[in-house]
Amino acid sequence: MLWPSAPTLLAPLAPWFEVARRDLPWRAGDLDAPHPDPYAVLVSELMLQQTQVATVIPYFTRWMEQFPDPEALAEAGEDTVHKAWEGLGYYRRARFLKAAAGTIAAEGWPGDLEGLARLPGLGPYTAAAVGSIAFQWPAPALDGNAFRVLARLLLIEGDPKARATDLRVWLAPALAAHGPSRLTQALMELGATVCTPAPTCGGCPLADRCGARRADRTGEIPPVAKRAKPKASSLWLVALEAEGHVLLHAPAAKGLLAGLWRWPALDAEAVPAGRGAASLTAWPGWIQVYTHRRESVSPLHLRLDRRFQAAEGLRWIPIGDLPALPLGKRDQRLRDLLATPGQRPLEAPDPFALIGACAAPSA
Numbered sequence: 001m002l003w004p005s006a007p008t009l010l011a012p013l014a015p016w017f018e019v020a021r022r023d024l025p026w027r028a029g030d031l032d033a034p035h036p037d038p039y040a041v042l043v044s045e046l047m048l049q050q051t052q053v054a055t056v057i058p059y060f061t062r063w064m065e066q067f068p069d070p071e072a073l074a075e076a077g078e079d080t081v082h083k084a085w086e087g088l089g090y091y092r093r094a095r096f097l098k099a100a101a102g103t104i105a106a107e108g109w110p111g112d113l114e115g116l117a118r119l120p121g122l123g124p125y126t127a128a129a130v131g132s133i134a135f136q137w138p139a140p141a142l143d144g145n146a147f148r149v150l151a152r153l154l155l156i157e158g159d160p161k162a163r164a165t166d167l168r169v170w171l172a173p174a175l176a177a178h179g180p181s182r183l184t185q186a187l188m189e190l191g192a193t194v195c196t197p198a199p200t201c202g203g204c205p206l207a208d209r210c211g212a213r214r215a216d217r218t219g220e221i222p223p224v225a226k227r228a229k230p231k232a233s234s235l236w237l238v239a240l241e242a243e244g245h246v247l248l249h250a251p252a253a254k255g256l257l258a259g260l261w262r263w264p265a266l267d268a269e270a271v272p273a274g275r276g277a278a279s280l281t282a283w284p285g286w287i288q289v290y291t292h293r294r295e296s297v298s299p300l301h302l303r304l305d306r307r308f309q310a311a312e313g314l315r316w317i318p319i320g321d322l323p324a325l326p327l328g329k330r331d332q333r334l335r336d337l338l339a340t341p342g343q344r345p346l347e348a349p350d351p352f353a354l355i356g357a358c359a360a361p362s363a
Contacts, residue, residue: 003154006174009209010187014178016205017186020193024053025060031182038109038134039070042100045129046093046121053192059088070101078251082259082326089329091259096121113139132180140171141184145191151222152195155211160222197224230289234268234296237334238354242304245316247358248325261325263334264314264358266349268298271357273347279303282345283337288330299334301342302351309360 003009021027026044028035035041043063047056066084067073073081076098085094099120110116117127128141142150142164150167151160160167175183194204199218201207212221240247249262281301288295307316317325327335 003170004209006170006172007177009153010174010178010183010206012205013186013190014182017182017189021185021189022053022193025057025064027185028181031179031185032136034136035134035181038130039101039104040064041130041134043097045126045133046097047088049093049126050090051088055088059085067101070104073098073101074105078259079324079326082251083324086326086332087329091257091326091328093121095259113137129184132175132184134181136180138172138175138180140168140175141188142167142171143188143191145195146187148197148222149187149191149195149206152199152212152218153206153210155215155217155221157221158223159225228292230291231293232296233293235298236266236268236271236349236354237297237299237330238264238266238358239299239301239334239338240264240304240354240358241301241319242307242316244319245307246319246322247310247314248317249313250315251326257328259326260328261317261331262328263331264354266354266357268296271349271353274350279351280345280348281342282348283340283342286333295330297330297333298348299337300345300348300354301338302354304355308355308358311358311360314358 024044026040044056044060047060047063063084067076067081078095078098081094081098082091085091088094100122103119110119113127113131116122116131117124119127122130125141125143128139129143131137131139132141142161147160147164147167150156150171156163190204190206194200201210201213201218204210207213210218212218247264249264251260252258279302281303283299285296285298288297310316322335
């Protein structure tokens with residue numbers, strides 16, 4: 001490892017950050033002292049995982065009003081927590097945050113980095129970020145923005161994450177020299193606002209010492225990771241209503257949509273369309289995009305005279321309770337459509353097929 005001294009190379013970052021830093025609700029004014037509210041740092045770091053700052057700010061503000069400390073979050077019900085997180089995505093972060101709050105409420109804050117890393121949902125990056133920003137521990141926190149900045153600055157070939165251990169060792173003295181909270185946030189800020197995938201090098205305090213810029217290679221360092229092509233599927237998303245109730249999947253304990261209520265969704269290939277029935281209402285469909293899949297969604301509403309015995313995992317819920325239940329973005333959309341006029345579909349599955357897919361087997 002023949003990189004220049006980190007305290008010297010990164011010295012311009014500290015004064016740049018004092019002037020350029022954004023006013024964010026979780027940031028402390030005094031960057032030389034421990035953060036006055038470590039819980040706010042924990043909440044912000046979990047929310048910021050794979051989510052843009054502009055999206056997080058209103059969620060953070062509402063969350064802190066509703067759950068102002070670890071004790072309040074630990075005591076909150078699961079549906080209440082997921083409802084507060086509704087629309088932010090990656091819902092397991094909410095469950096991790098609640099579990100971590102429960103540990104902190106019961107045992108207090110951990111006294112070292114290893115203790116932070118044992119909290120639910122805190123991997124090496126998040127533990128280091130909380131440690132450096134909240135407690136001023138010189139723990140290098142390398143997120144995607146920091147990796148990009150350092151890869152360009154040090155002209156690292158290939159995926160910089162493969163050099164994570166070396167980069168943490170190299171970076172630690174700079175944190176001690178310039179302040180863990182200040183330098184950690186400065187690296188993140190530089191990557192988020194200046195050293196972006198399409199960088200604006202003219203505004204960078206490290207431009208004159210950046211290896212990728214000198215080599216005219218900022219566009220190729222770090223290399224863009226190839227993503228797998230999302231799997232495509234088509235489905236009927238169905239709101240079954242009877243006797244003032246709607247049929248929903250109860251929240252699962254595990255998986256991508258754990259903690260969320262869901263409408264029944266039927267594979268369009270397994271339940272093919274025929275002529276639209278008079279009892280069905282439909283709206284224009286849409287494409288729902290996830291990280292690894294794309295769903296072609298066809299929303300339907302079927303009104304029935306009487307409820308039937310629901311299949312395992314499905315529950316009849318009073319329709320008045322629907323606004324308070326946490327739903328994913330796809331299912332929120334059908335919930336909202338129910339308040340708008342629909343139309344008789346030209347094509348739709350047979351209503352008996354819909355009921356049969358959602359009913360308990362006959363004894």
